[in-house]
Amino acid sequence: MALRKLSCCWALLLILGCHQVAPIAGSSVVVGDHNIDQILESNELVLLNFYTEWCPFSIRLAPIFEEAARQVYATFPEAGRVTVGRVNCDTEKNVANKFDIIKYPTLRVVRHGQMGRSEYRGQRSVQAFYQFVEQELADPVREFLTLEELHYIKDDTGVIVGYFMDKNNADYENLRKVASISKRECRFYAGFGQVSEGLHPAGENTLIFRADATKSSHREYYSEYTGSISNFDELLTWTDEKCIQLVREITFDNAEEIAEEGLPFVMLFYNKNNLQPVMEFKTVVETKLSHTSMVNYLTADGELFTHPLHHLGKTMADLPVIAIDSFRHMYLFPRYEDIHKPGVLQEFVNDLFTGKLHHYFHYGGELPTTMWENDTTQDEILAAVVPESQFKQLLPSPHRYTLINQTKDEL
Known part of the structure; x- marks a missing residue:
């Protein structure tokens, strides 16, 4: 009887010990081969924690990441806005290889299905994770209300300025998608209606690129986008060409x-x-x-x-x-x-x-x-x-x- 009680105590201790590092139920999404493509294609932002169950840094991060996920979903519950997920690299080797994971835990960021090599490298706290997601979901395009504002834009990076007929159109939404991916390389601004009147052809929207102040003089300082603003891949390619410098x-x-x-x-x-x-x-x-x-x-x-x-x-x-x-x-x-x-x-x-x-x-x-x-x-x-x-x-x-x-x- 005493042995049975002792065994029960050890079992209880093991359960409690595991509970301290196990993921909090109902927070982050389990991601693997079965759902990775669907998640990446259907979300504005995806934050993935690539971990292993034996890595001490992964174990320490788990409860923090799960609580952050819980708070993110409480603020951004809309479908397709953000997914916070976890990938067990011991059981999901194909997904880990797809993202070139070489260390644990790795925190990868995917924007509008574009994987790239972007990572989260900030502080590992609930507040820091939450603030990161909040900032990432903020509008990456700043609206200007007067043309004079454009003269005071910092010129230490490239700038893309959009002149739109109105704000509720597919061209502008496409620019917002591209801007969320490229906002670290360029700044994005847009004007609508009367403030942009006369700065774009009738019935059309226009995008202009302006290079940074230290850009070498042999390249175009100003250039206009001549493709289709509603074509995501084409617009992203042009933005990369203009904004990503050697x-x-x-x-x-x-x-x-x-x-x-x-x-x-x-x-x-x-x-x-x-x-x-x-x-x-x-x-x-x-x-x-x-x-x-x-x-x-x-x-x-x-x-x-x-x-x-x-x-x-x-x-x-x-x-x-x-x-x-x-x-x-x-x-x-x-x-x-x-x-x-x-x-x-x-x-x-x-x-x-x-x-x-x-x-x-x-x-x-x-x-x-x-x-x-x-x-x-x-x-x-x-x-x-x-x-x-x-x-x-x-x-x-x-x-x-x-x-x-x-x-x-x-x-």
Whole structure:
């Protein structure tokens, strides 16, 4: 009898212990092969938690994520607005592979069926999750009531302006869909009725793209969309072409996401009080360098990233500075002014992949003399390649994720 009571106590303890980490019933949706396509196609926003039952970070997140889902559904109960779901990667390997999951938990965001590689990387709290969903569901297009407002739009990113006959039409709803996907790359504005009168052909709506202030001068600064605004795929393609730039700005907010792409950084450190080098760097990248998916071209505010500058032996007074971070070592481009010499920056990038920069770091020897001025000494070149990578510290942390594959070669 005593043994039976003891067994009952152990069973009760096990039930209570499991209850602490088990999902809260009736909150997030179980997602798998059987319903993934339907969920992605029928929702404005989908937030997915890719987890395993053995991952300690997944276990800690489970009750927080489930409570957040409960609050989201209480505020946004409409069908097709938002789905908060969970994917067990041990039992749903096809879905996990479809999203290229390499760490647990991964929180993926899908907007209007467009998967991309977007993730939620913010704070893991009920309030943070709820606020994220709330912000994502907010209208991504800002209405302007006077043309004067357009003169005061910040020009540090691309801008798409729509001139519509009225607000209740399919063209505008399609723009809102595209804007919700592309709002991190561009700002979206729209005017309706009388405020837009005379700015679009009679009986037609019009979209205009305006480039950011540091856009290189060889590309169109203003351009008009000539396709069908009601064609979602066509409009999204045009928006991507205009808004997604070859050179991105790295910040502490997006550094982990960019670093996880696993591509070496070719980056310009600049002084925010002088944006001329930013324009010059963008122009060289867009017109003089081969467009490759093997590197990330970035600009970085030197005031924010003083730590890697220090390891390069540089200060704010030395800006602008160009360097490559391979996630093992940092290689300094000896003279910023040489970007204007044909082929010099391209050769510096090429030498990362041929192994010349890496070989010199480990074994010494001569680097191509065509890259450097005659008065550049070997000691200066050695100092340029000594520092270890500083941006690898911004990769996803093992203190936050269970990483599946952490090992990558330099090249």
